[in-house]
Amino acid sequence: xxxxxxxxxxxxxxxxxxxxxxxxxxxxxxxxxxxxxxxxxxxxxxxxxxxxxxxxxxxxxxxxxxxxxxxxxxxxxxxxxxxxxxxxxxxxxxxxxxxxxxxxxxxxxxxxxxxxxxxxxxxxxxxxxxxxxxxxxxxxxxxxxxxxxxxxxxxxxxxxxxxxxxxxxxxxxxxxxxxxxxxxxxxxxxxxxxxxxxxxxxxxxxxxxxxxxxxxxxxxxxxxxxxxxxxxxxxxxxxxxxxxxxxxxxxxxxxxxxxxxxxxxxxxxxxxxxxxxxxxxxxxxxxxxxxxxxxxxxxxxxxxxxxxxxxxxxxxxxxxxxxxxxxxxxxxxxxxxxxxxxxxxxxxxxxxxxxxxxxxxxxxxxxxxxxxxxxxx
Numbered sequence: 001x002x003x004x005x006x007x008x009x010x011x012x013x014x015x016x017x018x019x020x021x022x023x024x025x026x027x028x029x030x031x032x033x034x035x036x037x038x039x040x041x042x043x044x045x046x047x048x049x050x051x052x053x054x055x056x057x058x059x060x061x062x063x064x065x066x067x068x069x070x071x072x073x074x075x076x077x078x079x080x081x082x083x084x085x086x087x088x089x090x091x092x093x094x095x096x097x098x099x100x101x102x103x104x105x106x107x108x109x110x111x112x113x114x115x116x117x118x119x120x121x122x123x124x125x126x127x128x129x130x131x132x133x134x135x136x137x138x139x140x141x142x143x144x145x146x147x148x149x150x151x152x153x154x155x156x157x158x159x160x161x162x163x164x165x166x167x168x169x170x171x172x173x174x175x176x177x178x179x180x181x182x183x184x185x186x187x188x189x190x191x192x193x194x195x196x197x198x199x200x201x202x203x204x205x206x207x208x209x210x211x212x213x214x215x216x217x218x219x220x221x222x223x224x225x226x227x228x229x230x231x232x233x234x235x236x237x238x239x240x241x242x243x244x245x246x247x248x249x250x251x252x253x254x255x256x257x258x259x260x261x262x263x264x265x266x267x268x269x270x271x272x273x274x275x276x277x278x279x280x281x282x283x284x285x286x287x288x289x290x291x292x293x294x295x296x297x298x299x300x301x302x303x304x305x306x307x308x309x310x311x312x313x314x315x316x317x318x319x320x321x322x323x324x325x326x327x328x329x330x331x332x333x334x335x336x337x338x339x340x341x342x343x344x345x346x347x348x349x350x351x352x353x354x355x356x357x358x359x360x361x362x363x364x365x366x367x368x369x370x371x372x373x374x375x376x377x
Contacts, residue, residue: 013365022358026095029090031086032142033062035082058149064149067121067137068137070135071134075133077162078163081140083143083144084105105354108344109350110165110166112343167345170343174319176329176332177323184206186245186246199244212273212274226254226255227253249288343360
């Protein structure tokens, strides 16, 4: 990578433009399935800069945005998802800035990453055509649900290297946990709540099963590294009665090397064992979604670029595993090599205190720019 070219590109990064892009995006409500407004915003920003943007249709009024530059097929693609989880409060999801920190829905996951990628692209677009690297920019929909945006992109393209801007506090993640969503339903017998001995309480059955399941050696986090989280529980609500149904969803984040299928088999065994301990247990089990984790080991010549860039930015270079689910699982399964790297942290993502610092977003823009320019070497 030519240092002079990198310094020229970094010199064009506009802190105020980065700030305004992040605030604009956070102020646009874009939960999964309703991403058109934010895609129109990003498309307009790119078109204004003279970028040719392709709309890649996912379904009616939902589409990815894709742009490329340089000669030949892209060697590296920057990938950001524009959708968020639903707002906790529709009156307070927008951006609030204080002391260089922006709070609001999606600031970390992952509109901060998208703002950094947009800035990197705008800077690279200003270079002479013969100095533009063979890279791509992809803004996808649907990551927070089923990854349908990335799945649609992968039908036509299999880039060799991918950087996904999920929140990692700027730590590059070369290994990525897998994911398994478990759905459980217990069934009971409805009776007036003053006569519980004549019915069968589906909630009690569920609680007893979850206590047994949580004690299984499989879910000892220290030994297996599985992250076990009960995400939702709900029961039938029909007045003053013993509930006859209870539904629970469990998120399991699986360390690289552990297959979702092996964990599914272990949970099925747990269900059969539980029937011997819980009287009248009537339980249905299904696995709604699964994805295999991965360990890249390295990131090719880009690893050397990271060493240089982090030193220049005076940032600590720490490689950590990415413990959440992301579209990285889909890209890896398709034969790509995806690194997860972005501003913000998972600790605040999906919470009412979601936030990211403008300094991290700008640093991410510099890192993305450097990674792209290294494709010229």
